[in-house]
Amino acid sequence: MKVAVTGGGGYVGSHVVPALRKAGHEVVSIGRHPSGGGTSGHLAADIFDSDPDLYRRLGSPDVCIHLAWEFGFDHANPAHFANVDKHYRFMETMLRGGLKHLVTAGTVHEIGFHVGAVTEATPASPRHPYGIAKNYLRQLQDWLCTQHGAVSQWLRCYYITGDDRRNNSIFAKLLKAAEEGQKTFPLNSGELLCDFIDVEELAGQIAKVSSQTEVTGVINCCSGTPTSLRTRVTRFVSDNNLDIELQWGKFPMRPYDSPAVWGDVTKLAAALAAAPGQKN
Secondary structure: OEEEEEOOOOOOHHHHHHHHHHOOOEEEEEEOOOOOOOOOOEEEOOOOOOOOOHHHHOOOOOEEEEOOOOOOOOOOOOHHHHHHHHHHHHHHHHHHHOOOEEEEEEEHHHOEOOOEEEOOOOOOEOOOHHHHHHHHHHHHHHHHHHHHOOEEEEEEEOEEEOOHHHOOOHHHHHHHHHHOOOOEEEOOOOOOEEEEEEHHHHHHHHHHHOOOOOOOEEEEEOOOOEEEHHHHHHHHHHHOOOOOEEEOOOOOOOOOOOOEEEEOOHHHHHHHHHOOOOOO
């Protein structure tokens, strides 16, 4: 199977690309800039340049895994709204060119305030620009793929950890604080229950789910297990031998944070079971 991965050099994409190759797929990793080492299979391209021949230029892939997105860790940035139109036009151009299977990374932030397990049918009511923009793009993708007779998969990601120097999470900030010699690190109460997933595990899920078409639509990509922020952060400090004191309760919760939210993995399990090589 030939797979094009936008954002292939990004935080998640840099793990998805090798996972796909390990599974035997032909992969083209797409980014705005040439890879530093001239990596084989990497294509520098502006996917938003409105080239009607873009699908062919990207190798006429069987599947496009669309991971590219800007300002993902800056939830309140209004630039997310302007992003939607660019991504819509990219999707439309690829589908008009002949793409028959589109996979895009979504986010739990599409859901908004929710307590408990999130299924693919849980109503979405996002509460900040990032979640609103992603949710709207999800709806647009569903409509576009229906119009063009293409398979649509929207992989809803949760709280990603691992390879922490490349992200902008609390774990990256902890590493930076320790390296700068800070001895204390203020946090909120740490009582939030979140669905944490290591980026390597997530990449494997994305690679497998994208290789099958029996299970489509929104699919949670997550661990399915709620863990408190306090537990996860305390473990991270211990595992990395960080000489820093965690000061809980110094900050309030963000107004849009749910006290307990995690993904239901029922549909994910079906998608993974349908992947090539997984059936009995």
